[in-house]
Amino acid sequence: xxxxxxxxxxxxxxxxxxxxxxxxxxxxxxxxxxxxxxxxxxxxxxxxxxxxxxxxxxxxxxxxxxxxxxxxxxxxxxxxxxxxxxxxxxxxxxxxxxxxxxxxxxxxxxxxxxxxxxxxxxxxxxxxxxxxxxxxxxxxxxxxxxxxxxxxxxxxxxxxxxxxxxxxxxxxxxxxxxxxxxxxxxxxxxxxxxxxxxxxxxxxxxxxxxxxxxxxxxxxxxxxxxxxxxxxxxxxxxxxxxxxxxxxxxxxxxxxxxxxxxxxxxxxxxxxxxxxxxxxxxxxxxxxxxxxxxxxxxxxxxxxxxxxxxxxxxxxxxxxxxxx
Amino acid sequence: xxxxxxxxxxxxxxxxxxxxxxxxxxxxxxxxxxxxxxxxxxxxxxxxxxxxxxxxxxxxxxxxxxxxxxxxxxxxxxxxxxxxxxxxxxxxxxxxxxxxxxxxxxxxxxxxxxxxxxxxxxxxxxxxxxxxxxxxxxxxxxxxxxxxxxxxxxxxxxxxxxxxxxxxxxxxxxxxxxxxxxxxxxxxxxxxxxxxxxxxxxxxxxxxxxxxxxxxxxxxxxxxxxxxxxxxxxxxxxxxxxxxxxxxxxxxxxxxxxxxxxxxxxxxxxxxxxxxxxxxxxxxxxxxxxxxxxxxxxxxxxxxxxxxxxxxxxxxxxxxxxxxxxxxxxxxxxxxxxxxxxxxxxxxxxxxxxxxxxxxxxxxxxxxxxxxxxxxxxxxxxxxxxxxxxxx
Ligand SMILES: Cc1ncc(C[n+]2csc(CCOP(=O)(O)OP(=O)(O)O)c2C)c(N)n1
Numbered sequence: 001x002x003x004x005x006x007x008x009x010x011x012x013x014x015x016x017x018x019x020x021x022x023x024x025x026x027x028x029x030x031x032x033x034x035x036x037x038x039x040x041x042x043x044x045x046x047x048x049x050x051x052x053x054x055x056x057x058x059x060x061x062x063x064x065x066x067x068x069x070x071x072x073x074x075x076x077x078x079x080x081x082x083x084x085x086x087x088x089x090x091x092x093x094x095x096x097x098x099x100x101x102x103x104x105x106x107x108x109x110x111x112x113x114x115x116x117x118x119x120x121x122x123x124x125x126x127x128x129x130x131x132x133x134x135x136x137x138x139x140x141x142x143x144x145x146x147x148x149x150x151x152x153x154x155x156x157x158x159x160x161x162x163x164x165x166x167x168x169x170x171x172x173x174x175x176x177x178x179x180x181x182x183x184x185x186x187x188x189x190x191x192x193x194x195x196x197x198x199x200x201x202x203x204x205x206x207x208x209x210x211x212x213x214x215x216x217x218x219x220x221x222x223x224x225x226x227x228x229x230x231x232x233x234x235x236x237x238x239x240x241x242x243x244x245x246x247x248x249x250x251x252x253x254x255x256x257x258x259x260x261x262x263x264x265x266x267x268x269x270x271x272x273x274x275x276x277x278x279x280x281x282x283x284x285x286x287x288x289x290x291x292x293x294x295x296x297x298x299x300x301x302x303x304x305x306x307x308x309x310x311x312x313x314x315x316x317x318x319x320x321x322x323x324x
Numbered sequence: 325x326x327x328x329x330x331x332x333x334x335x336x337x338x339x340x341x342x343x344x345x346x347x348x349x350x351x352x353x354x355x356x357x358x359x360x361x362x363x364x365x366x367x368x369x370x371x372x373x374x375x376x377x378x379x380x381x382x383x384x385x386x387x388x389x390x391x392x393x394x395x396x397x398x399x400x401x402x403x404x405x406x407x408x409x410x411x412x413x414x415x416x417x418x419x420x421x422x423x424x425x426x427x428x429x430x431x432x433x434x435x436x437x438x439x440x441x442x443x444x445x446x447x448x449x450x451x452x453x454x455x456x457x458x459x460x461x462x463x464x465x466x467x468x469x470x471x472x473x474x475x476x477x478x479x480x481x482x483x484x485x486x487x488x489x490x491x492x493x494x495x496x497x498x499x500x501x502x503x504x505x506x507x508x509x510x511x512x513x514x515x516x517x518x519x520x521x522x523x524x525x526x527x528x529x530x531x532x533x534x535x536x537x538x539x540x541x542x543x544x545x546x547x548x549x550x551x552x553x554x555x556x557x558x559x560x561x562x563x564x565x566x567x568x569x570x571x572x573x574x575x576x577x578x579x580x581x582x583x584x585x586x587x588x589x590x591x592x593x594x595x596x597x598x599x600x601x602x603x604x605x606x607x608x609x610x611x612x613x614x615x616x617x618x619x620x621x622x623x624x625x626x627x628x629x630x631x632x633x634x635x636x637x638x639x640x641x642x643x644x645x646x647x648x649x650x651x652x653x654x655x656x657x658x659x660x661x662x663x664x665x666x667x668x669x670x671x672x673x674x675x676x677x678x679x680x681x682x683x684x685x686x687x688x689x690x691x692x693x694x695x696x697x698x699x700x701x702x703x704x705x706x707x708x709x710x711x712x713x714x715x716x
């Protein structure tokens with residue numbers, strides 16, 4: 001039971017943020033990278049003892065150019081599509097070695113990190129497998145809405161209308177022609193104990209969710225919005241602003257799914273999506289009609305989310321995050 | 325004292341894995357590997373084997389999870405065949421270059437298409453260059469023994485490489501053979517608990533699987549190559565230990581009636597025993613035919629191979645995989661290129677046979693030996709000949 005797992009859970013406040021940095025500075029992320037910021041916050045919230053598993057992608061590349069490493073906790077990278085499978089092995093290995101008395105018995109957080117491509121596309125099968133098998137681990141999707149490491153190609157998590165190098169704004173089609181795959185819903189459908197979305201602008205919320213997710217026994221999934229100034233073509237000083245606006249417009253609502261119950265951070269006076277879209281040149285080709293299409297979709301999705309909350313009869317639990 | 329008992333080879337292999345006291349098994353079903361992992365899951369379910377059994381959702385994940393488990397210091401095992409091995413291809417290279425010691429049984433089966441569940445060696449031969457130690461069993465006892473030896477070779481700090489133990493699908497994996505399962509106590513003496521050189525340990529953090537730029541990449545590859553070549557010496561030590569404890573001896577290349585033989589059949593895997601029967605009957609007829617079989621395929625044991633063939637005038641190489649558009653099969657290719665540096669070398673007749681489970685009978689081996697002898701006489705220029713192909 002989650003309440004049992006979280007009985008010692010203490011929420012971070014600005015004054016109680018940990019000093020420890022599992023991911024240290026000196027890595028090679030681009031200027032203004034929102035993904036490495038999100039990664040750092042998650043890692044900081046969880047802290048040692050933790051074993052990090054990275055999928056191939058920007059975060060793996062920038063943090064591990066041999067013989068340097070930005071990881072102060074044990075870290076492993078094997079390939080692109082298998083972070084969840086590697087984490088499965090890490091978790092099963094630890095469990096067995098502890099049961100056999102070969103290593104000391106203690107909770108070690110096993111945390112897999114992958115981009116949206118490594119999660120929603122090529123790694124979806126191994127993620128689904130690991131979630132279904134019930135490994136005690138946390139999977140963090142750092143969603144920068146495209147394959148950034150290989151040069152901004154579209155993924156199934158790229159939003160409708162966004163221009164990428166494989167969903168260009170052409171004469172016939174205007175950027176991505178499909179709607180963003182709903183990964184948190186797919187994860188919630190696996191009936192895992194904990195699923196949540198987070199955004200770096202709401203840093204306490206993000207860090208508390210990460211901490212909770214790591215404390216809970218069984219599989220947990222955290223979907224973190226991760227702005228990419230290089231790929232989204234916005235100012236390098238805007239990552240936090242963009243990640244606030246995405247929540248304020250209801251494009252990326254913050255919610256938790258705790259043992260199947262949706263708990264949504266309410267936003268009944270959303271800003272128009274245009275405010276968000278206009279800051280990023282990946283959307284600069286969008287016509288007013290297309291912006292309206294997006295607005296309609298966002299409103300409908302948000303309404304659906306609230307319905308899910310109602311349907312899952314959310315009764316606030318003791319551990320539920322208050323609004324930050 | 326252990327006694328010989330009749331048992332299915334697959335079951336015997338899983339009993340060997342149990343004797344090796346593995347910590348983590350991750351596997352995905354594919355014919356003809358299934359009986360091995362089914363039996364292992366039973367052993368775990370009954371508490372007879374204290375290990376985690378991860379029923380992964382694909383072979384790609386099976387190997388990935390085994391790598392993760394080995395990285396935290398667990399003794400990890402998986403098994404597969406054919407399409408499953410092909411699906412692992414990407415991770416095969418990663419496992420060796422990350423110096424992950426784990427053991428995999430490959431129950432050899434043809435690769436699609438056409439889809440075919442029967443035996444040949446095209447699955448493992450497509451993984452030839454992945455940097456793994458690769459061993460081939462000719463019978464059930466060897467499959468058991470090599471499995472135990474594989475862990476010891478893989479985990480040796482001078483090696484730290486994954487090891488594949490190959491056994492032929494159905495014709496070996498599914499037959500009942502007399503097998504001696506060693507005592508647990510003796511196995512524990514031979515194969516102590518795995519002591520990893522490096523592991524993912526929060527008290528001593530390391531980064532594994534880093535990004536390698538051109539300044540470091542080639543050095544990593546060179547180290548893997550040196551470790552792989554060096555594994556032969558370790559294997560020799562392991563085989564010596566094994567012989568001392570269990571009384572069965574192993575060599576990288578084995579000879580059968582090779583003394584005084586002008587023609588040598590060259591085989592790998594379980595067809596070897598059929599080929600030996602063919603050698604017996606040819607010898608009875610006064611023909612100077614013998615046999616060698618290659619047990620250690622990677623690293624290739626050049627010295628022992630040259631030693632084993634030094635008296636032969638002609639080699640009849642039996643390949644059970646094809647290198648399309650090339651000079652024949654992988655074994656023929658290896659042998660021909662190895663011999664190129666020798667001034668005195670035997671004539672090499674290269675045969676590709678037994679693909680997709682086509683029967684290799686005593687008569688077929690006699691046919692290949694006879695053809696090899698004929699071709700050697702005229703020094704016939706040949707790349708390879710495919711045996712038993714129906715023209716109509
Ligand atoms: C099997 C395989 N296919 C393709 C690649 C090339 N590749 C490496 S990283 C990457 C993109 C990663 O995108 P994402 O997962 O979204 O993470 P990001 O880099 O954006 O953080 C791709 C396509 C690969 N390494 N392996």
